[in-house]
Amino acid sequence: MSTLTARTGRSFTTHWYAWAMVLPVVVVLAVLVGYPLGRGVYLSFTDADEVNIGRTIGDFSVPATYQFVGLDNYWNILSGQEGSFYPRLMWTAVWTASCVFLHYTIGLGLALLLNRPMRGRSLYRVLLILPWSVPAFVAAFAWKLMYNTDNGVFNELLGKIGMGPVDWLGDPFVQKLSVIAVNTWLGVPFMMLAILGGLQSIPRELHEAAEMDGATPWQRFWSVTMPGLRPVSSTIVLLGTIWTFNMFPVIYLVIGQAGGTESEILVTYAYRLAFQGVRDYAGSAAYGIVILSLLLVFSVFYRGMLKRQEAAK
Amino acid sequence: MTTAEKVSGAVRPAVAARPATRARGRAERSRGASVALHATLVAACLVALFPIAFILLVSIRGESGWTAPLEMTGFTLSNYAHVLGDTEFLTWMLNSIAIAGGTMLVGVLISASAGYALSRMRFPGHAPLMWTFLVCQMFPVAVLIVPLYNILGALGLLDSHGGLILTYCSVSVPFCAWMLKGYFDTIPTEIDESGRVDGLTPFGTFWRLIMPLARPGLAVTAFYTFLTAWGEVAFASQFMSSETKYTLAVGLQTFVGPHRAEWGLLTASSVLIMVPAGLLFFFAQRHLVAGLTAGGTKG
Numbered sequence: 112m113s114t115l116t117a118r119t120g121r122s123f124t125t126h127w128y129a130w131a132m133v134l135p136v137v138v139v140l141a142v143l144v145g146y147p148l149g150r151g152v153y154l155s156f157t158d159a160d161e162v163n164i165g166r167t168i169g170d171f172s173v174p175a176t177y178q179f180v181g182l183d184n185y186w187n188i189l190s191g192q193e194g195s196f197y198p199r200l201m202w203t204a205v206w207t208a209s210c211v212f213l214h215y216t217i218g219l220g221l222a223l224l225l226n227r228p229m230r231g232r233s234l235y236r237v238l239l240i241l242p243w244s245v246p247a248f249v250a251a252f253a254w255k256l257m258y259n260t261d262n263g264v265f266n267e268l269l270g271k272i273g274m275g276p277v278d279w280l281g282d283p284f285v286q287k288l289s290v291i292a293v294n295t296w297l298g299v300p301f302m303m304l305a306i307l308g309g310l311q312s313i314p315r316e317l318h319e320a321a322e323m324d325g326a327t328p329w330q331r332f333w334s335v336t337m338p339g340l341r342p343v344s345s346t347i348v349l350l351g352t353i354w355t356f357n358m359f360p361v362i363y364l365v366i367g368q369a370g371g372t373e374s375e376i377l378v379t380y381a382y383r384l385a386f387q388g389v390r391d392y393a394g395s396a397a398y399g400i401v402i403l404s405l406l407l408v409f410s411v412f413y414r415g416m417l418k419r420q421e422a423a424k
Numbered sequence: 425m426t427t428a429e430k431v432s433g434a435v436r437p438a439v440a441a442r443p444a445t446r447a448r449g450r451a452e453r454s455r456g457a458s459v460a461l462h463a464t465l466v467a468a469c470l471v472a473l474f475p476i477a478f479i480l481l482v483s484i485r486g487e488s489g490w491t492a493p494l495e496m497t498g499f500t501l502s503n504y505a506h507v508l509g510d511t512e513f514l515t516w517m518l519n520s521i522a523i524a525g526g527t528m529l530v531g532v533l534i535s536a537s538a539g540y541a542l543s544r545m546r547f548p549g550h551a552p553l554m555w556t557f558l559v560c561q562m563f564p565v566a567v568l569i570v571p572l573y574n575i576l577g578a579l580g581l582l583d584s585h586g587g588l589i590l591t592y593c594s595v596s597v598p599f600c601a602w603m604l605k606g607y608f609d610t611i612p613t614e615i616d617e618s619g620r621v622d623g624l625t626p627f628g629t630f631w632r633l634i635m636p637l638a639r640p641g642l643a644v645t646a647f648y649t650f651l652t653a654w655g656e657v658a659f660a661s662q663f664m665s666s667e668t669k670y671t672l673a674v675g676l677q678t679f680v681g682p683h684r685a686e687w688g689l690l691t692a693s694s695v696l697i698m699v700p701a702g703l704l705f706f707f708a709q710r711h712l713v714a715g716l717t718a719g720g721t722k723g
Contacts, residue, residue, distance in 0.1 A: 122548060125547075126545075126547040126548060128541075128545070128626050128627070129541045129545040129547035129550075130547065130549070132537040132538060132540065132541035132545075132626075132627070132630075133537070133538040133541050133542065133549075133553060135534045135535075135537065135538065136534060136535050136538035136553075136597055136598070136601050137538075137553070139534055139593060139597050140556065140560070140594075140597065140598065143590060143591075143593055143594040143597070144560060144563075144568070144594045144598075146571075146575075147568045147571035147572050147575060147594070148567065148568065148571070150571035150574070150575070151567050151568060151570060151571045154570060154571065164574065221465075221468055224461060224464060224465055225465075227453075227461070229458070229461065229462070231462075235465045235469060236709065237705075237706055237709060238469040238472060238473060239465075239468060239469060239472050240705060240709060241472055241473065241476060241702060241705065242472050242475075242476075243705065244698065244701040244702045244704070244705040245475075245476065245698055245701070246651075246654060246655035246672075246673070246697065246701070247655050247657070248655060248657050248672075248673045248676060248677075249479075249676070249694045249697055249698060250475065252676065252680060252690055252694065253475045253476075253478065253479045253691075253694060254475060255680075256478075256479075256482070256490060256687055256690075256691070257475065257478060257493075262490060262491045262492070262493065263493065264478060264493040264494065267493050267494045268494070271494075296471070296472070296475065300472070350561070353561055353562050356564075357562070357563075357564045357565070359565055359657060359658045360655065360657040360658075360673070363657065363658070364657065364677070377564070378564045378565060378566055381564065381565075381566030382565055382566055382569065382658060384566075385566065385569060385570050386662055392570045392574075395566055395569075395570055396566070396567070396570050396571070398566055399564055399565075399566035399567030399568075399569075399570075400567060402564040402566060402567070403559075403562060403563060403564060403567050406562040406564075407559065407562065410558065410562070
């Protein structure tokens with residue numbers, strides 16, 4: 112015990128400076144994230160909803176009457192009894208994979224083009240990053256208007272070339288393609304800029320050396336450009352996956368309100384549970400924890416995979 | 425494979441063929457490759473600009489202009505007059521600026537010293553803290569929204585600017601610390617050493633030497649934080665219940681809903697939101713790229 116105190120004492124004298132500097136952040140995180148998260152976890156083990164949660168109306172306070180129910184909420188979700196977890200999960204996975212894939216490949220393609228010397232390069236770059244300056248909620252409404260079945264510009268254009276109107280936001284399948292298009296439009300500029308930055312940090316000599324050795328452009332792309340982009344790529348793909356998985360505004364504003372539950376991802380579904388109809392706080396909290404765990408598992412695997420690839424080289 | 429990549433594949437051989445035609449410099453291309461390159465970029469720009477241009481067009485065509493999107497008649501600024509004069513738009517704009525600005529200030533101020541400590545010092549708790557920051561980026565709205573709703577309700581902070589700023593700080597503080605740590609990593613440690621030789625404390629080094637050098641990184645981090653808070657929908661929609669407290673993201677939803685379709689108002693306010701943001705991006709874009717590669721990629 113005394114050695115432990117001595118060790119703590121010694122490490123305190125060496126590290127108190129660093130600890131003092133990170134203290135504000137740690138306090139803020141503990142209060143604003145740790146405490147609510149703890150309460151969220153607790154709620155997910157109860158049957159709390161709008162009716163039995165404690166409330167204060169004026170001077171009058173209603174005590175909370177919800178009860179501890181153990182793992183019931185989780186069992187409900189994971190056993191499929193509640194009926195919407197697995198379909199939602201499938202669609203969320205498809206949504207995330209296709210959006211991130213499109214973001215990355217289109218972003219990479221455009222970045223490769225923009226990385227060449229040419230006339231009007233900075234103009235192209237400004238124009239291409241403009242979608243990024245549009246807040247997601249504005250973009251969601253803009254696309255919703257364009258997708259409008261009777262008065263939308265897409266259907267008007269289709270009508271001009273003699274094709275029938277498409278129910279962009281009604282049909283479950285087309286609806287999904289529509290939201291993926293919106294999110295792709297929104298997300299490509301970020302990827303493009305990040306990859307462009309990565310491309311510019313690859314030393315020119317590497318390309319020249321490969322060229323001297325007679326590598327074809329295709330070989331140069333795979334053995335110079337792509338490895339050079341690795342640090343950038345691994346970060347933005349991980350971030351992109353997390354952001355897309357949790358993408359709230361696009362789904363919520365483009366289709367969620369129209370009652371299209373078919374195309375809701377896990378996050379918007381959990382949100383709806385908490386704030387629509389009889390507010391199911393416990394169910395929503397349990398959903399939140401499940402989503403967070405999924406993302407955590409994914410990032411641990413992803414990081415592990417990167418490490419293994421690194422080691423294999 | 426995307427069209428863009430196909431084209432880039434087509435362009436590269438032209439560059440590789442350089443030794444045969446010595447007269448053409450390394451950076452030059454054949455005429456066909458040039459046309460293909462520019463055509464692809466022009467097409468991409470059109471896709472990027474179309475929704476923005478469309479919104480602009482609809483907004484200047486009056487209250488019912490949106491019902492005939494391809495007609496080029498009836499230009500009027502009545503939607504703008506209506507939005508600015510008869511709705512709470514300007515109040516929402518100010519609310520959004522106050523809340524996003526507050527989040528930005530708190531986020532950057534609180535997290536800067538932590539970012540520095542994480543970048544320069546090795547101490548017990550270093551790795552867990554970095555992991556915590558990453559995990560905080562993963563929080564789906566559903567995890568924190570219910571507890572925060574109850575807690576803020578108990579504190580009487582629902583429907584107030586302060587409450588929403590606190591909520592946003594749960595995301596912005598870890599984000600800023602992470603970004604700034606990445607930026608500080610790019611500043612050579614020799615500068616710290618010279619500071620220490622001159623007798624500065626570690627905090628003095630951070631405050632007097634590194635902070636001024638990190639200004640571009642701070643600006644970029646602040647900018648991203650502002651953007652995130654500016655565009656947030658989920659928390660704001662639930663926490664702000666009186667119309668004068670709405671942020672733009674909430675206010676705009678009142679224009680278009682199940683029982684209302686004021687697309688004229690919506691498009692006009694969208695343009696009013698996009699113009700300042702677009703200008704800012706136009707002037708800041710170079711720094712954005714630099715900041716991204718410095719901060720965002722060195723997790």
